[in-house]
Amino acid sequence: MATLEIRDLHVSVEVENGTKEILRGVDLTVKQGETHAIMGPNGSGKSTLAYSLAGHPKYTITGGTVTLDGEDVLAMSVDERARAGVFLAMQYPVEVPGVSVSNFLRTSATAVRGEAPKLRTWVKEVKSAMEQLQMDPSFAERNVNEGFSGGEKKRHEILQLELLKPKIAILDETDSGLDVDALRVVSEGVNRVRETGEVGTLLITHYTRILRYIKPDFVHVFANGRVVESGGAELADKLENEGYEAYVTKGGVTA
Amino acid sequence: MADNTPVGSTTDGAIQVGGPQQPIDARVSAPASYDVADFPVPHGREEEWRFTPLARLRGLHDGTAVADGAGVKVEVSAPEGVTVETVGRDDARLGRAGKPVDRVAAQAFSAFEKASVISIPKDAVLTEPVRVSVHGEGGVAFGHQVVEIGAFAEAVVVIDHTGDATLAANVEYLIGDGAKLTVVSVQDWEPTAVHAAQHTALVGRDASFKSVIVTFGGDLVRLHPRVVYGAPGGEAELYGLYFTDEGQHQEHRLFVDHDTPHCRSNVAYKGALQGKDAHAVWIGDVLIRAAAEGTDTYELNRNLVLTDGARVDSVPNLEIETGEIVGAGHASATGRFDDEQLFYLMARGIPAEEARRLVVRGFFAELVQQIGIPELEERLIGKIEAELEAAVA
Numbered sequence: 001m002a003t004l005e006i007r008d009l010h011v012s013v014e015v016e017n018g019t020k021e022i023l024r025g026v027d028l029t030v031k032q033g034e035t036h037a038i039m040g041p042n043g044s045g046k047s048t049l050a051y052s053l054a055g056h057p058k059y060t061i062t063g064g065t066v067t068l069d070g071e072d073v074l075a076m077s078v079d080e081r082a083r084a085g086v087f088l089a090m091q092y093p094v095e096v097p098g099v100s101v102s103n104f105l106r107t108s109a110t111a112v113r114g115e116a117p118k119l120r121t122w123v124k125e126v127k128s129a130m131e132q133l134q135m136d137p138s139f140a141e142r143n144v145n146e147g148f149s150g151g152e153k154k155r156h157e158i159l160q161l162e163l164l165k166p167k168i169a170i171l172d173e174t175d176s177g178l179d180v181d182a183l184r185v186v187s188e189g190v191n192r193v194r195e196t197g198e199v200g201t202l203l204i205t206h207y208t209r210i211l212r213y214i215k216p217d218f219v220h221v222f223a224n225g226r227v228v229e230s231g232g233a234e235l236a237d238k239l240e241n242e243g244y245e246a247y248v249t250k251g252g253v254t255a
Numbered sequence: 256m257a258d259n260t261p262v263g264s265t266t267d268g269a270i271q272v273g274g275p276q277q278p279i280d281a282r283v284s285a286p287a288s289y290d291v292a293d294f295p296v297p298h299g300r301e302e303e304w305r306f307t308p309l310a311r312l313r314g315l316h317d318g319t320a321v322a323d324g325a326g327v328k329v330e331v332s333a334p335e336g337v338t339v340e341t342v343g344r345d346d347a348r349l350g351r352a353g354k355p356v357d358r359v360a361a362q363a364f365s366a367f368e369k370a371s372v373i374s375i376p377k378d379a380v381l382t383e384p385v386r387v388s389v390h391g392e393g394g395v396a397f398g399h400q401v402v403e404i405g406a407f408a409e410a411v412v413v414i415d416h417t418g419d420a421t422l423a424a425n426v427e428y429l430i431g432d433g434a435k436l437t438v439v440s441v442q443d444w445e446p447t448a449v450h451a452a453q454h455t456a457l458v459g460r461d462a463s464f465k466s467v468i469v470t471f472g473g474d475l476v477r478l479h480p481r482v483v484y485g486a487p488g489g490e491a492e493l494y495g496l497y498f499t500d501e502g503q504h505q506e507h508r509l510f511v512d513h514d515t516p517h518c519r520s521n522v523a524y525k526g527a528l529q530g531k532d533a534h535a536v537w538i539g540d541v542l543i544r545a546a547a548e549g550t551d552t553y554e555l556n557r558n559l560v561l562t563d564g565a566r567v568d569s570v571p572n573l574e575i576e577t578g579e580i581v582g583a584g585h586a587s588a589t590g591r592f593d594d595e596q597l598f599y600l601m602a603r604g605i606p607a608e609e610a611r612r613l614v615v616r617g618f619f620a621e622l623v624q625q626i627g628i629p630e631l632e633e634r635l636i637g638k639i640e641a642e643l644e645a646a647v648a
Contacts, residue, residue, distance in 0.1 A: 094595045108600075
C-alpha cells in the first residue's frame with residue numbers, strides 16, 4: 001500500500017531581501033485509500049506544501065524528508081515525481097499555447113504509464129472520462145488551458161487525475177472559483193478516483209464547502225506553516241462554525 | 256502567453272485610418288528605383304534599416320561588396336513545358352513586377368550580370384514543382400530571378416538556398432489572370448551566409464499567389480516580400496516560419512499594397528528563437544489605398560522565445576484610406592516558453608526536453624498545416640526537430 005510520509009518539512013522562498021521560511025516543520029502521513037483535508041487561512045502555507053511536494057523550482061527545501069513508499073521524493077525531478085505517482089491538481093493551471101488537450105493527455109499518459117496507451121482503448125477512455133465530467137468533445141482539440149474558464153480548467157485538472165491514476169493526489173484549492181454545479185461535477189470526478197481505493201488524497205482547501213461532496217477521513221488545520229490540529233470530519237464542522245480565528249491568533253499568521 | 260512580452264521586444268504596431276501624413280510607402284529614405292545611386296548609403300537610423308546590423312551586411316549596403324564570380328550556383332529543374340532561360344541585363348522581361356525599394360535591392364538590380372527567367376505557359380497545370388537550387392560557394396553575388404506564370408496556369412516553385420554566400424537578389428513573380436502560383440523559399444544557409452532579397456509579386460486578375468518563406472540558417476537574412484495587385488480579384492497568402500538561433504539575425508519585412516479593389520491578403524508568420532543574441536525582426540506593412548474598395552486583409556505574427564538573451568522586434572502597420580472594405584486586421588504577440596509551462600508539463604510526467612519539443616511543434620503545427628503542401632510539411636517538421644535537437648546538444 002502506497003504511503004506518502006512528510007517528516008519535519010521546512011521550505012523557504014526567495015524574497016526581495018533574503019529568504020522567507022514558509023513551511024516550518026510539517027508532519028503528515030497519507031496512505032492509499034485515505035482522504036486528508038488540509039484546511040487553513042490564506043497565507044498559512046497550504047499551497048506551498050502542495051507545490052513543494054510536486055517539486056516547483058520556486059521553493060527551496062531547507063529541512064525534513066518526503067518519501068513515497070520509502071523512496072526519497074525530494075531527490076526526484078518534477079517529472080520523476082509525477083511518474084512515481086504524485087499528482088498535483090493546480091489552483092492556477094497555466095496555458096500552453098499550441099499544444100492540444102488530446103496531444104497533451106496522450107503524451108502525459110505515455111510518460112506516466114511508461115508506454116503509449118493503445119489508441120483504440122485510449123480514445124474510449126478519454127471520451128468516457130470527459131463525458132462524466134460533462135466536457136464537450138471539442139474540448140480535446142483546444143490548446144491546453146488556453147481561453148478556458150475557471151470551471152473548465154478545474155475539470156481539465158480532474159480529467160488528468162482520472163486518466164493518470166496517481167498513488168497520491170494533491171488537490172490545491174480545486175473548489176475555488178467554481179459554481180455549485182461545477183463543484184458537484186468536479187467532486188464526483190474526485191470521488192470516482194477515490195472509490196478505486198488506490199489513491200491517497202490530500203485535499204487542500206480554504207472553505208468547507210467542498211467537504212459536503214468529498215468526505216475526508218482526516219482533517220488537519222494548517223497555520224503558520226505547520227499542522228496545528230488534526231482530527232476527523234467533525235473538525236471541519238467546527239471550522240465551519242468558528243472559522244480560523246482561534247488558529248490565526250494562536251499561530252501568529254503573517255498576512 | 257499572448258500578452259506576455261519579454262524584456263527586449265517591441266510590438267509597437269499601429270493602425271492608421273484616413274490619409275496619413277506619411278504613408279507606409281513614403282516612410283523610407285528614397286522612392287523606389289532601379290538605380291542604386293538613387294539611394295543614400297544607410298547609416299542605421301532610417302526606418303527601414305533601424306533593426307538591421309549594417310556592419311554584418313558585408314558591404315552590400317554601401318557599394319563595397321563586389322561580385323567575385325564565386326558567389327552562388329543556380330540550378331533549375333523544371334517539368335516539361337516550363338521554359339528556363341538565362342538572360343542578360345537588357346531582357347525586356349526583367350523589372351516588371353516592381354522597382355527595388357531599398358539600397359541593397361537596388362544594388363542587386365544595378366549589379367547583376369545574368370538573370371534566370373522561368374516561364375510557365377498559360378493553362379499549364381504542373382504536377383511536379385519547379386525546383387531552384389541556389390547554392391552559395393563562399394563568394395559575393397548579385398542575383399535576379401523572374402518567375403512568370405501564364406493565365407490559368409498552376410504551379411509550385413521551390414527555391415532552396417544552401418551553402419555560404421554574401422548574396423543580394425531580386426525575385427519577381429508575374430502571375431497571369433486566374434493563375435495560381437505557390438512559391439516556397441527555404442533559407443537553409445550555413446551559419447556564415449548573408450542574404451538580402453526583395454521578392455516582388457504582381458498578382459493578376461483573380462489570380463492567387465501563395466508565398467511560403469522558411470528561414471533557418473544564415474548569419475544575417477533580410478527578406479522583403481512585397482505584393483502588388485495588377486487587377487481586381489487577386490489573392491495573396493504570405494506565410495513564414497523562422498527559427499532564429501544564437502547570434503542569428505533574421506528579418507522579414509512584408510508589404511502588401513492594396514491599390515486595387517476586391518483583393519484579399521492573408522499574412523501569417525511564426526518564429527521561434529533560442530540562444531544569446533538571436534534576433535528576429537518582423538515588419539508587416541499593409542496599405543489599403545483609397546481606390547481599394549472591398550479589400551479583405553489580415554496579418555499575424557507570433558514569436559516564441561525559448562531562452563533568455565533572444566530579441567524580437569515585431570511591428571505590424573495597417574493603414575486604411577477607405578472605409579469601404581470587407582475587413583482589415585492585425586495581430587502580433589511575442590511570448591516565452593516559461594518556467595511555469597515547463598513545470599506544468601513536467602508535473603504530468605513529461606521530461607523537460609520532450610516538453611520543449613511538444614510546445615515548439617505545437618506552435619508551428621497550425622501554420623505548417625495551413626501551408627497545405629504535404630511534402631513540405633514533413634520537411635518543415637523535420638527541420639524544426641533538427642533545430643531543437645541541435646539546441647539541446
